[in-house]
Amino acid sequence: MKDNCIVAQSGGPTVAINASLAGVIDGVKKSNKFTRVYGAIHGIQGVLDNNFIDLSLMALSKFPLVNTLELSPAMYLGSCRYKLPDFEVDSKPYEIIFDRFEEYQVAAFFYIGGNDSMDTVDKLSKYAKKIGSDVKIVGIPKTIDNDLCHTDHTPGFGSAAKYVASTMLEIAHDTYIYQIPSVVIVEIMGRDAGWLTAASCLARNDYSPAPHLIYLPEVDFDEDQFIEDIKNVLKTSRCVIVAVSEGIHDKDGNYISATSAVADKFGHAQLSGTGKALESLVKDRMDIKVRSIELNVLQRCAAHISSRTDINESFALGQAAVKYAAEGMTAVMSTIKRVSNDPYQWIIEPENVSLIANQAKTIPLEWITPEKNDVTPEMEAYLRPLIIGEVSLQYKDGLPMYLPVNHLL
Amino acid sequence: MKDNCIVAQSGGPTVAINASLAGVIDGVKKSNKFTRVYGAIHGIQGVLDNNFIDLSLMALSKFPLVNTLELSPAMYLGSCRYKLPDFEVDSKPYEIIFDRFEEYQVAAFFYIGGNDSMDTVDKLSKYAKKIGSDVKIVGIPKTIDNDLCHTDHTPGFGSAAKYVASTMLEIAHDTYIYQIPSVVIVEIMGRDAGWLTAASCLARNDYSPAPHLIYLPEVDFDEDQFIEDIKNVLKTSRCVIVAVSEGIHDKDGNYISATSAVADKFGHAQLSGTGKALESLVKDRMDIKVRSIELNVLQRCAAHISSRTDINESFALGQAAVKYAAEGMTAVMSTIKRVSNDPYQWIIEPENVSLIANQAKTIPLEWITPEKNDVTPEMEAYLRPLIIGEVSLQYKDGLPMYLPVNHLL
Numbered sequence: 001m002k003d004n005c006i007v008a009q010s011g012g013p014t015v016a017i018n019a020s021l022a023g024v025i026d027g028v029k030k031s032n033k034f035t036r037v038y039g040a041i042h043g044i045q046g047v048l049d050n051n052f053i054d055l056s057l058m059a060l061s062k063f064p065l066v067n068t069l070e071l072s073p074a075m076y077l078g079s080c081r082y083k084l085p086d087f088e089v090d091s092k093p094y095e096i097i098f099d100r101f102e103e104y105q106v107a108a109f110f111y112i113g114g115n116d117s118m119d120t121v122d123k124l125s126k127y128a129k130k131i132g133s134d135v136k137i138v139g140i141p142k143t144i145d146n147d148l149c150h151t152d153h154t155p156g157f158g159s160a161a162k163y164v165a166s167t168m169l170e171i172a173h174d175t176y177i178y179q180i181p182s183v184v185i186v187e188i189m190g191r192d193a194g195w196l197t198a199a200s201c202l203a204r205n206d207y208s209p210a211p212h213l214i215y216l217p218e219v220d221f222d223e224d225q226f227i228e229d230i231k232n233v234l235k236t237s238r239c240v241i242v243a244v245s246e247g248i249h250d251k252d253g254n255y256i257s258a259t260s261a262v263a264d265k266f267g268h269a270q271l272s273g274t275g276k277a278l279e280s281l282v283k284d285r286m287d288i289k290v291r292s293i294e295l296n297v298l299q300r301c302a303a304h305i306s307s308r309t310d311i312n313e314s315f316a317l318g319q320a321a322v323k324y325a326a327e328g329m330t331a332v333m334s335t336i337k338r339v340s341n342d343p344y345q346w347i348i349e350p351e352n353v354s355l356i357a358n359q360a361k362t363i364p365l366e367w368i369t370p371e372k373n374d375v376t377p378e379m380e381a382y383l384r385p386l387i388i389g390e391v392s393l394q395y396k397d398g399l400p401m402y403l404p405v406n407h408l409l
Numbered sequence: 410m411k412d413n414c415i416v417a418q419s420g421g422p423t424v425a426i427n428a429s430l431a432g433v434i435d436g437v438k439k440s441n442k443f444t445r446v447y448g449a450i451h452g453i454q455g456v457l458d459n460n461f462i463d464l465s466l467m468a469l470s471k472f473p474l475v476n477t478l479e480l481s482p483a484m485y486l487g488s489c490r491y492k493l494p495d496f497e498v499d500s501k502p503y504e505i506i507f508d509r510f511e512e513y514q515v516a517a518f519f520y521i522g523g524n525d526s527m528d529t530v531d532k533l534s535k536y537a538k539k540i541g542s543d544v545k546i547v548g549i550p551k552t553i554d555n556d557l558c559h560t561d562h563t564p565g566f567g568s569a570a571k572y573v574a575s576t577m578l579e580i581a582h583d584t585y586i587y588q589i590p591s592v593v594i595v596e597i598m599g600r601d602a603g604w605l606t607a608a609s610c611l612a613r614n615d616y617s618p619a620p621h622l623i624y625l626p627e628v629d630f631d632e633d634q635f636i637e638d639i640k641n642v643l644k645t646s647r648c649v650i651v652a653v654s655e656g657i658h659d660k661d662g663n664y665i666s667a668t669s670a671v672a673d674k675f676g677h678a679q680l681s682g683t684g685k686a687l688e689s690l691v692k693d694r695m696d697i698k699v700r701s702i703e704l705n706v707l708q709r710c711a712a713h714i715s716s717r718t719d720i721n722e723s724f725a726l727g728q729a730a731v732k733y734a735a736e737g738m739t740a741v742m743s744t745i746k747r748v749s750n751d752p753y754q755w756i757i758e759p760e761n762v763s764l765i766a767n768q769a770k771t772i773p774l775e776w777i778t779p780e781k782n783d784v785t786p787e788m789e790a791y792l793r794p795l796i797i798g799e800v801s802l803q804y805k806d807g808l809p810m811y812l813p814v815n816h817l818l
Contacts, residue, residue, distance in 0.1 A: 009586075013582075013583050013586055042586075042588050045588065072582070073579050073582045073583065074579075074582035074583045074585065074586050075586045078585070078586045078587070078588070079586040079587060080588060162807055162808075165807070165808055166713060166807075166808050166809060167707060167711070169808055169809070169811070170482050170483075170707070170710040170711055170712060170713070171706060171707075171710060173422075173481070173482045173483035173710060173712075173811060173814065174422050174482065174483045174706050174709065174710040176483065176487070176814055176817045176818060177418075177422055177483050177484045177487045177488040177817065178487070178488060179451050179454065179487065179489060202806075202807065202808065203808065205808075206813065207813035207814060207815045207818065208813075208814075208818075237818070238818075291705075291706075293703075293705045293706060293707070294702075294703065294705070296700075296702045296703070297580060297583050297700075297702060298576060298579070298580075298702070298707070300583065301579040301580060301582060301583040302576070302579055303579060303582075304575060304579070304714055305713055305714075307807065384806060384807065387806075387807035387808070388806070388807045389807070390804055395799055397611075397793060397796075397797070398571055398574070398575075398611065398716065398793065398796035398797045398798070399571075399574055399575050399578055399611065399612065399614075399796070400575060400578070402578070402582060404614075404615065404616035404617075405582065405585055405616060405617075406616045408585045408586065409585060409616065409617075409646070409647075
C-alpha cells in the first residue's frame with residue numbers, strides 16, 4: 001500500500017523554511033492517510049541520488065534540549081539548485097524519480113521552495129499526469145524575497161523583514177552619535193523585487209526617521225537624482241541613511257553594480273557590491289563621510305530574531321500541504337490569503353502551482369512614491385503585521401541551540 | 410559648593426556603553442557626595458560647546474515603556490573624536506573645560522571610552538594637578554576591540570563577541586545546506602588586536618566546526634599559506650568558513666586590504682574590504698564558489714543580542730567610577746579583574762589611567778596556534794564567560810523599543 005511521503009527543500013535558505021518542514025511532519029503525524037515521511041537530502045537531488053532520512057521519528061520527538069526544528073535556521077534537509085529538464089526532451093530524471101516513489105511506496109511529494117522549486121512541482125505533476133501516476137505533488141512556498149505570485153506573502157519574508165527593520169534601527173542609533181555629517185548606505189537582498197528593501201521602512205519611529213531614502217528595483221535608478229536626494233535630506237538632517245536593493249538598475253536596465261554581474265544556471269544575475277558602488281559614487285560627487293553596509297546572508301539566517309507570525313504561518317502552510325495531498329489534490333501550492341489587516345487575520349488556500357512557477361511578483365508601483373525614493377503608508381500597513389511577535393530561543397554557553405545538522409556535513 | 414558631576418561618552422559605539430552611563434547615573438543617585446549629574450553631548454566637545462542635558466531626573470525614572478538605558482545601543486550622549494592638544498603647547502581648550510567645571514559646580518568628570526578617551530582623562534587629570542584643581546577625573550573603559558591594558562577585558566566586547574559567535578553559527582547553518590564546495594570569508598572588526606575575530610571560535614559546537622580557520626592581526630598573514638590552509642580543510646570538509654580580522658597584514662606590515670588604507674586624525678588606518686580582497690584571492694587561485702561577509706557596524710550595534718554578563722559588568726564599572734571619585738581618587742580608570750574562571754568571578758579595581766591611555770593590548774602569541782590559523786583552548790576558556798546570559802527586551806510593533814535619542818538629531 002502506498003502511504004508514505006517524501007519532503008524536500010530547495011533554493012536559498014530562510015529562517016522559516018524549517019517551520020514548514022515541521023508543519024509537514026506534524027501534518028503527517030496527524031494524518032490518517034500517511035505513515036512514514038522521508039526527507040530527501042539536498043532537494044530533488046536527494047530523490048535522484050536515493051539519499052533520504054526517515055523523519056517519522058522526529059514527528060514524535062520534541063528535542064527538549066535544543067530549539068525545535070521550527071526555530072532552527074537554514075534548511076535541515078539541505079538544498080539544491082537542480083533544474084529539471086523539459087520531460088519531452090529528457091525524461092530520464094523523471095523516470096528515476098517516479099521509480100523512487102514506487103520503491104518507497106510514496107503517495108505524496110512535498111517541495112518547499114521559491115518559484116524555481118515550484119517549476120519542479122509543476123513539471124513533476126505534469127509528468128505524473130502524463131504517465132498516469134497518482135502520486136500527489138504539492139508545493140509549499142518559501143523565499144525571503146516575497147516574490148511568489150498568488151500568495152499574500154511568503155514564509156521567510158516576515159523574519160527577514162524583521163531582521164532588516166531592527167538592524168536598520170540599530171544602524172540608525174549607531175549613526176546618530178556622530179557630529180559630522182554622514183551618509184550610510186545599507187544594501188539589502190532582492191534581485192528583481194524590492195519587498196525586503198521596502199521593509200526597512202518599518203524601522204521608522206517617533207524619533208528616528210531612518211531610512212531617509214529607499215531605492216527599489218521596480219523603478220529606474222538615476223545617479224544624479226540620487227545625489228540630489230541626499231543633498232535634499234542633508235538640508236534638514238545631519239545624516240542620511242539609505243536603504244537600497246541589490247538589484248537597482250538604470251533606465252536602460254543596467255545594474256548599478258555591473259562589475260560582478262554574472263549569471264547563475266537559472267539565468268539570474270549574481271549581484272554584489274551595489275552598496276559599495278553607491279558609496280564610491282557619493283565619495284566622487286560629495287565631500288562627506290560615507291559608509292556602506294551589506295546585510296548579506298545575515299538577513300536570511302538570523303534565526304535568533306525571527307518573526308513569530310512568520311514561523312506560525314510557515315508551519316501552517318506545511319500542515320496544509322499534507323492536508324491537500326490527503327484530500328487528493330495535486331499540482332497545488334499552499335498559499336496565504338490575508339482576510340483583514342486590523343486585526344491581522346489570514347487563511348490558507350491551495351492554488352494551481354502552474355500559475356506560480358517561474359513567475360515573480362514585484363511591488364505595485366502605486367506603493368512607491370512618485371519621487372521613486374520611498375514607499376507609501378499602504379506599503380507599511382501591508383508589511384507591519386508580518387514582523388510581529390518574537391521567538392523564544394534556548395541558549396547554551398551563550399549561543400542559541402539550533403538543531404544539529406550532522407547529516408549535511 | 411561643588412557637588413555636581415559631568416559624564417560623557419567618546420569613541421566608537423558599543424551596545425554596553427549606555428550600561429556604563431546608567432551605572433554612573435545610579436552611582437550618583439546612591440552617592441552622598443554628588444547632587445546633579447550632567448551629560449555632555451558629543452563627549453568632551455559638549456563640555457567645550459556648553460552642550461549638556463541634566464541626567465539627574467533620569468536617575469529617578471525607570472522609562473517603563475521602553476528598554477532602559479542600559480539595554481539601548483550606541484551612545485545616548487553621542488560621541489566625538491576630539492583629541493586634546495598637549496596643554497604645554499595649547500592650553501586654551503583646558504581653560505574652557507575647567508571654567509565650565511567651575512560654572513556647573515563640578516566636582517567630578519567621568520569619561521567613558523577607549524584608549525583615545527583615556528588619553529583625554531590622562532591629560533585632563535594632569536592639567537588639573539598643574540592648576541591645583543580638585544576636580545576628580547575618572548575613566549570608564551569601553552571598546553568592542555578589547556584592547557585596553559590593565560583590565561581583564563572591556564565593556565562592549567562581550568556583547569560584540571556574542572554577536573560574532575552567534576552570527577558565525579548562523580552563517581555556518583546557511584553554508585552547510587549546499588552540495589557544492591564553497592569558501593565563506595567573514596570579516597570582523599579589529600584593527601591591531603584580534604580579540605573579536607578570535608571570539609568566532611565560540612561558535613564551534615558538537616556538530617559545527619566553523620570557523621575552520623581564524624586569521625588575526627597579531628601574526629603575519631601569508632597569501633600562499635592561506636590558499637594551502639583552505640585546500641587542507643577541503644580534504645575533509647565540503648566547505649571552509651574563515652574568520653578574518655580587518656587588520657591582517659603581510660610580513661612587511663602591509664595591510665591585505667591596502668586599497669582604502671587612509672589615516673584618520675588619530676593616525677589609525679581606516680580599513681575596509683579585507684574580506685573582499687581575500688574573496689578575490691581565492692577566486693584567482695582556486696576554482697571554487699566563494700563569498701565574503703563583512704559584519705560591519707552590526708557587531709557593535711546589535712543590542713538585541715547583547716551579553717547579560719557584559720551589560721552587568723559595564724553597569725558596575727560606571728557605578729565604581731562614581732565611588733572612586735567620591736573617595737577622592739582621580740586619574741584612574743575602573744577595571745575588571747577576573748578572580749576565577751569556573752565559576753566565573755570578577756571584581757572591579759581602580760588603575761592609574763596613564764598606564765592605559767594610548768596603549769593597546771593584543772592577543773598573547775601563545776594563544777595563537779603555531780600554524781597562525783587558529784586560537785588555542787586557553788583563548789576559548791578566556792572568552793566563553795563573557796558571552797553568557799541573554800538580555801530580555803521590550804518589543805513594540807515587531808521592533809525593540811530603544812531609548813529615544815531625539816536630543817542627538
